[in-house]
Amino acid sequence: MQGEKTPYWLMTQKMMPQRPIVKNALWAFFVGGAISTVGQGVLWFFMRHGMTAKEASSPTAVVMIGLGALFTGLGWYDRLVKRAGMGASLPITGFANAMVAPAMEYKAEGLVMGIGARLFTIAGPVLVYGMAAAFVVGAARYLITGVA
Amino acid sequence: MTFLWAFLVGGLLCLLAQLVMDFTRMTPGQVLVLFVVVGALAGGVGLYGKLVQFAGAGASVPLPGFGYTMVEGIGQAVRHKGALGLLTGGLTAASGGIKSAVLFGLLASLIFKPKA
Numbered sequence: 001m002q003g004e005k006t007p008y009w010l011m012t013q014k015m016m017p018q019r020p021i022v023k024n025a026l027w028a029f030f031v032g033g034a035i036s037t038v039g040q041g042v043l044w045f046f047m048r049h050g051m052t053a054k055e056a057s058s059p060t061a062v063v064m065i066g067l068g069a070l071f072t073g074l075g076w077y078d079r080l081v082k083r084a085g086m087g088a089s090l091p092i093t094g095f096a097n098a099m100v101a102p103a104m105e106y107k108a109e110g111l112v113m114g115i116g117a118r119l120f121t122i123a124g125p126v127l128v129y130g131m132a133a134a135f136v137v138g139a140a141r142y143l144i145t146g147v148a
Numbered sequence: 149m150t151f152l153w154a155f156l157v158g159g160l161l162c163l164l165a166q167l168v169m170d171f172t173r174m175t176p177g178q179v180l181v182l183f184v185v186v187g188a189l190a191g192g193v194g195l196y197g198k199l200v201q202f203a204g205a206g207a208s209v210p211l212p213g214f215g216y217t218m219v220e221g222i223g224q225a226v227r228h229k230g231a232l233g234l235l236t237g238g239l240t241a242a243s244g245g246i247k248s249a250v251l252f253g254l255l256a257s258l259i260f261k262p263k264a
Contacts (some may be wrong), residue, residue, distance in 0.1 A: 001164045002199075009187075016173075016214065019170045021167070021170045021171075023169075024166050024170055025166050025167055026161050027166075028159075028162040028163050028165065028166035029159040029160065029162060029166075030159060031162070032158050032159045032161065032162025032210065033154075033155040033156065033158050033159025033160075033162070033206075034155070034159075035158065035209065036154045036155060036157070036159065036206040036210065037151055037155045037158070037206075038157020038203050039158070039205030039208070039209035040150060040151050040154035040155075040204050040205035040206065040209075041151075042205070043204055043208075044150075044151075045264075051169040053201075053204065054251075057200075057205075057208045057213075057217070058211070058221075058241075058244040058245065059244065060208070061208075061209075061244060061245040061248070062203060062244050062245065063247040065216050065245060065248050065249045065252055066248065066252050067263065068252075069249075069252035069253055069255070069256040070252075070256065072256060072260075073256040073257075073259060073260030074260065075260075075263035078263075084162075085166050085169065085176075086162050086163075086165035086166040086169055086176070086179060087159075087162040087163075087166065089160060089165075089176050089179075090162045090165045090179075090180070090181065090183060090211050091162070091209045091210050091211070092156065092209050092210070092211065092214070092245065093209075094180075094211075094248055095211060095214070095249060095253060096253060098176075098177075098180070099249055099250075099253035100253050100256045100257055100260075102254075103253060103254075103257035104256070104257045104260055104261070104262045105209070105262045107261075107262065110222070113257070115254065115257045119250065119253050119254065119257065120179065121177075121251065122176075122177045123253075125177060125180075125181050126177075126180050126181055126184050126211070126214075126232045127246070129181045129184060129185055130181075130184040130185070130187075130188065130214060130215050130218060131218065131238055131239070133184065133185040133188035133189065133190045133191060133215060134191075134215060134218035134219045134221075134222055134238045135190065135222070135224075135234060135235075136188075136215045136220050137189060137191070137192035138161060138219060138222035138223065138226065138233075138234050138237065138238070139186050139190055139194065139234055140227055141223070142231065142234060
């Protein structure tokens with residue numbers, strides 16, 4: 001990420017507070033695991049109502065995104081992100097959080113450039129590179145195997 | 149049993165993302181982008197599909213599952229429509245998630261006020 005290891009860069013590295021790596025990792029594991037388990041519960045619910053696991057994964061994402069947006073609006077999810085880091089941000093609920101949190105915060109800048117644009121502060125890059133990667137992977141498989 | 153695997157695999161993916169963030173000092177946005185791309189790559193070689201099969205939501209709820217979903221969708225679309233599927237398949241498969249994220253996101257941002 002960084003360029004050269006200039007004296008200034010080394011100095012900033014020394015000044016940065018040490019991160020409690022083990023504690024962060026444990027929080028991420030348990031919170032991420034818990035959110036995934038909730039997701040599994042939702043998936044199980046849809047499967048009990050006659051969907052296959054594959055069919056059920058789309059409505060499960062919808063429900064989890066709805067929950068993520070709701071809890072972000074209520075102000076709970078950001079507290080969870082602060083504590084659990086990627087444990088809260090990596091699940092799809094965190095994707096909803098990354099959309100709602102900046103949009104809500106910049107509401108004052110208006111419906112278009114406030115909410116409309118800020119919804120995609122994080123979601124934008126994720127979609128751009130996700131789509132690009134999926135296209136490249138799909139195209140490579142298509143070229144190699146003839147079917148993707 | 150799937151619930152236990154969902155917990156373990158979902159937790160491990162998040163733990164891995166947290167370690168990447170802490171060791172490389174990437175920003176959360178950069179880590180999310182990295183994991184979507186990794187999900188697409190792992191989906192392309194058939195690894196992520198296996199993970200989804202036994203860990204269910206533990207693999208599909210974390211963000212790499214999103215990259216995987218798009219790759220799967222492209223595969224399906226190419227089988228039905230040929231090369232055009234490379235352009236239409238990804239978003240078709242992910243449309244439920246993307247559209248609901250935009251709608252719920254818009255709704256929540258309109259209704260709720262930011263907490264100081």
